[in-house]
Amino acid sequence: MSNLSQIMNSQKSPWYVLSLLILAGESAYILPFVLTRIFRPTVLMAFSLDNLHLGLCFTVYGIVALLSYLFGGPLADKFPPRKLIAVALWMTALGGLVYATFPGYTVLSILYGYWGFTTIFLFWAPMIKATRVWGGATSQGKAFGFLEGGRGLVGALFGAMGVLIFSLFITSEITEVSLSESRAAFRQVILVSSGIVALVGLLVWFFMKLDHQTEKEIILAKITRSQIQRVLRLPSVWLLMIIILCAYVGYKITDVFSLYARDVMFYDQVKSAQVGTFLLFIRPVIGVLIGIVADRSQTTFWLVVGFVVSFTGALLFALGLISASSTALFFISILVVATGVYAARSLYFAVMQNGQIPLVLTGTAVGLISLIGFTPDIFAGPAMGYLLDNSPGIKGHQHVFWMLVVFSFIGGIAAWYYFRLYPKNMEH
Numbered sequence: 001m002s003n004l005s006q007i008m009n010s011q012k013s014p015w016y017v018l019s020l021l022i023l024a025g026e027s028a029y030i031l032p033f034v035l036t037r038i039f040r041p042t043v044l045m046a047f048s049l050d051n052l053h054l055g056l057c058f059t060v061y062g063i064v065a066l067l068s069y070l071f072g073g074p075l076a077d078k079f080p081p082r083k084l085i086a087v088a089l090w091m092t093a094l095g096g097l098v099y100a101t102f103p104g105y106t107v108l109s110i111l112y113g114y115w116g117f118t119t120i121f122l123f124w125a126p127m128i129k130a131t132r133v134w135g136g137a138t139s140q141g142k143a144f145g146f147l148e149g150g151r152g153l154v155g156a157l158f159g160a161m162g163v164l165i166f167s168l169f170i171t172s173e174i175t176e177v178s179l180s181e182s183r184a185a186f187r188q189v190i191l192v193s194s195g196i197v198a199l200v201g202l203l204v205w206f207f208m209k210l211d212h213q214t215e216k217e218i219i220l221a222k223i224t225r226s227q228i229q230r231v232l233r234l235p236s237v238w239l240l241m242i243i244i245l246c247a248y249v250g251y252k253i254t255d256v257f258s259l260y261a262r263d264v265m266f267y268d269q270v271k272s273a274q275v276g277t278f279l280l281f282i283r284p285v286i287g288v289l290i291g292i293v294a295d296r297s298q299t300t301f302w303l304v305v306g307f308v309v310s311f312t313g314a315l316l317f318a319l320g321l322i323s324a325s326s327t328a329l330f331f332i333s334i335l336v337v338a339t340g341v342y343a344a345r346s347l348y349f350a351v352m353q354n355g356q357i358p359l360v361l362t363g364t365a366v367g368l369i370s371l372i373g374f375t376p377d378i379f380a381g382p383a384m385g386y387l388l389d390n391s392p393g394i395k396g397h398q399h400v401f402w403m404l405v406v407f408s409f410i411g412g413i414a415a416w417y418y419f420r421l422y423p424k425n426m427e428h
Contacts, residue, residue: 016207017130017134017208018131018134018143018146018147018150019150020200020203020204020207020208021127021130021131021134021147021208022146022147022150022151022153022154023150023154023200023203023204024085024089024123024127024200024201024204024208025127025147025150025151025154026150026151026152026154026155026158027089027092027154027196027197027200028088028089028092028118028119028123028197029119029155030155030158030193030196030197031092031093031095031096031099031115031190031193031194031197032061032092032112032115032119033255034155034158034159034280035158035162035189035190035193036054036255037159037254037255037258037276037279037280038159038162038163038258038273038276038277038280039162039166039186039189039258039273039276040054040255040256040258040259040272040276041258041259041262041269041272041273042166042182042186042269042273043186045179045182046102046179046182046183046186047102047105047108048105049105049108050385050389051259051384051385051388051389052382052385052386052389053105053385054381054385055380055381055382055383055384055385055386056109056381056382056385057105057108057109057112057381058112058377058378058380058381058382059377059378059379059381059382060109060110060112060113060116061112061113061115061116061377062116062374062375062376062377062378062379062381063113063116063378064113064114064116064117064120065116065119065120065374065377066371066374066375066377066378068116068117068120068121068124069120069124069125069366069367069368069370069371069374070367070368070371071121071367072120072121072122072123072124072125072363072367073125073363073364073365073366073367073368073370074228074363074364074367075121075122075125075363076125076126076128076129076362076363076366076367077125077129077360077361077362077363077364079126081126081127081129081130081208082130082204082205082208082209083205084122084123084126085122085123085126085127085130085201085204085208086201086202086204086205086208087122087201088118088119088121088122088123088201089123089197089198089200089201089204090198090201091118091122092115092118092119092197093194093195093197093198093201094194095111095114095115095118096190096191096193096194096197097191097194098111099111099190099194100187100190100191100194102183102187116377120370124366124370125362125363125366125367125370126363127147128349128362128363128366129362129363129366130208131143131144131147131349132349132352132353132359132362133359135350139295140295140299140350140351140352140353141290141291141292141293141294141295141299141302141347141350142291142292142294142295143291143350144291144346144347144349144350145287145288145289145290145291145292145294145295145346145347145350146287146288146291147287147346148283148287148291148342148345148346149283149284149285149286149287149288149289149291149346150284150287150288151283151284151287152280152281152282152283152284152285152286152287152342153281153283153284155280155283156277156280156281156283156284158193158196159273159276159277159280160277161192162189162193162273163270163273163274163277165185165188165189165192166185166186166188166189166270166273167185167270168185169181169184169185169188170182170185170270182269227361227364228364228368230358230361231357231358231361231364231365231368232368234355234356234357234365235355235421236351236352236354236355236356236357236418236421236422237355237357237365237368237369239355239414239417239418239421240348240351240352240355240369240373240418241368241369241371241372241373242372242373242410242411242414243303243344243348243373243411243414243415243418244348244369244370244372244373244374245372245373245374245375245376245407245411246307246344246407246408246410246411246412246414247306247307247341247344247345247348247411248345248373248374248376248377248380249376249380249403249404249407250310250314250337250340250341250344250345250404250407250408250411251341251345252376252377252380252381252384253314253341253380253384253400253401253403253404254279254337254338254341255384256384256388256397256400257275257276257279257334258272258273258275258276259272259388259397260275260317260397261275261330263392263393263394263396263397264322264323264324264393264394264397265324265327265330266324275334278331278334279334279338282334282335282338282339282342283338283342286338286339286342286343286346287342287346290302290306290342290343290346290347291346291347291350294347294350298419298423299347299350299351299354300351300354300415300418300419300422300423301419302343302347303343303344303347303348303351303415303418303419304412304415304416304419305343306339306340306341306342306343306344306345306346306347306415307340307344307408307409307411307412307415308340308408308412309336309339309340309343310336310337310339310340310341310344310404310408311340311405311408311409311412312336312340313333313334313335313336313337313338313339313340314337314401314402314404314405314408315401315405316329316333316336316337317333317337317397317398317401317404318398318401318402318404318405319398320394320398321333323394337404340408344411344415348373349366351418351422352365354418354422355418355422356422383403384400384403387399387400387403388400
């Protein structure tokens with residue numbers, strides 16, 4: 001492992017490699033998730049869905065993703081990240097062409113299953129591993145904070161571009177827009193997004209190259225059962241499963257803010273989409289700030305802080321304190337929830353090195369951790385859909401935020417235990 005330690009200590013990939021990772025890291029999820037987060041009311045109308053059926057599409061994605069985490073993790077330890085990431089982006093962009101035809105519920109479910117394969121099996125673990133290599137021994141917080149923050153900025157720019165394109169193609173009064181007009185405008189958003197995702201794939205293929213020695217050191221010819229057992233024996237792996245599961249529930253719940261704007265604050269389609277975009281612009285600021293702060297102190301401590309903040313913000317919504325008359329409080333509360341959720345999300349992979357997870361087995365560890373950590377892809381969508389559809393208006397939204405209160409509390413306890421077990425930013 002001495003060569004690997006050397007890489008972790010001295011090898012520093014150029015900044016443009018991290019920039020490509022950031023671009024790729026968000027582009028892969030624009031079509032299945034970001035557009036829905038920003039245009040949720042429009043998506044429900046254009047595809048003739050209710051919240052529960054949209055949630056079930058995410059469940060299909062989650063089930064395929066679950067298997068993909070398990071088998072895709074070891075794949076990332078056997079092939080160069082660049083090739084896996086580029087192919088994943090091209091395949092994801094192809095799915096956008098189907099999405100733009102506004103298929104029925106059955107085909108849409110299959111499409112989400114396909115995206116579960118392209119964005120996870122070929123993509124997820126290689127992205128995390130490449131980021132960890134970039135961060136070296138001393139900049140894990142910065143690497144993952146910048147990755148998360150940068151992804152947030154890319155998502156926000158996609159969101160702003162999407163809202164602009166959508167509004168350009170809406171010619172009637174926004175309150176009187178027809179289904180066909182909504183679809184025509186949203187189709188343009190989908191097609192432009194798909195083209196950009198394919199282009200990012202090309203950039204990754206040609207420019208995201210590691211030097212030959214590093215590439216050789218981080219790839220294993222074969223993953224053995226004993227290596228998998230070695231990863232499973234680490235307490236950090238089991239704690240990260242719980243931490244990521246709880247933080248990811250929080251991230252999924254941020255999807256409802258644009259819907260909250262429509263249902264509770266009574267905003268129109270464009271204004272509610274702008275709330276979703278506002279949220280995306282918070283993410284880069286939090287990611288970058290928390291990454292820099294974490295590297296200068298204790299990454300594990302700031303992970304705990306993230307959960308405490310999201311717990312506090314969730315309580316404001318869960319207690320029903322935010323109504324149509326409290327616009328300022330609405331935006332402040334979004335800011336509090338988003339700060340906590342994005343801080344936890346920025347740091348949960350940054351603490352892998354603290355937890356003594358070997359660099360060469362990063363892909364395998366990420367696959368095993370993600371198998372449990374990202375199960376909200378299966379249950380969070382339908383759970384939120386059920387709560388929202390069964391209690392229309394503010395009541396349903398309160399129920400969703402009580403869900404966030406509970407998961408933030410559990411995640412905070414697991415993060416505290418991780419902090420006590422691995423207090424220092426260790427080299428190994």
